[in-house]
Amino acid sequence: HLKTLLRILVMWEAIIDVLEIVKKDSIKPRNNGGALGLIEKMESFDFVFILHLMIQLLSMTDILSQALQRKDQDIVEAMHLISDVKDSLQDMRENGWEPLLKRVITFCEKNEIEVPDMDKEINVRGTPRRRKQKVTNMHYYHVELFLVAIDALLTEMNHRFSETSSELLVCMAAFNPRNSSNFDVKKLVRLAEIYADDFDIGEL
Secondary structure, eight states, X not given: OHHHHHHHHHTHHHHXXXXXXXXXXXXXXHHHHHHHHHHHHHTSHHHHXXXXXXXXXHHHHHHHHHHHHOTTOOHHHHHHHHHHHHHHHHHHHHHOHHHHHHHHHHHHHHTTOOOOOTTOEEEOTTXXXXXXXXXXXXXXXXXXXXXXXXXXXXHHHHHHSOHHHHHHHHHHGGGOTTXXXXXXXXXXXXXXXXXXXXXXXXXX
16 A cells, blocks of 8 residues: 555656546546546645655554564564554654645645645534534644544554553563573563463462
8 A cells, every 4th residue: 555655656747647648538438537537636635635644654554564464573573663653653643743734735836736725614524514513624634634544543553552462472472482582581470460360479
């Protein structure tokens, strides 16, 4: 997915040019309309914003994703990677909004894509119009897209790799005979403490 998004970003002008050719030269109306629809979607601020956001998020998780798929992955190293990704996501949440918005706006201006007025009020998307709930564009892109995407990723990572399960895996790595540097008596004791029902004080 990351490679696909990066190729779209790098080959943006070429992709638009090809779609323009398909739109002009296509005999079948379905192909003509499809190309036009894709151009309209791509040349929208929404598309560009989400493209840049997802590239940044997937770039952070890509190394971890590849590492977790390796059969010979060292557990301790993987836990460190997980911790690093969580820290990076939290840092992006706190400090990454303005740099991202600046990149998106610069890209839009370069490619003559209209940038919405961030102070303009819009109806909250996904709610009935009669309720007339309004937020600014800035709120929509910052809170409902940027923060929601990061929080969803952090929540999923915390669910899959909780502190307890991560600690458990690190402690279990002490049994790995392939890497004696991981052996740590304190880790074995902590592992026994996690399974408190199976060990009395004397056994500990």
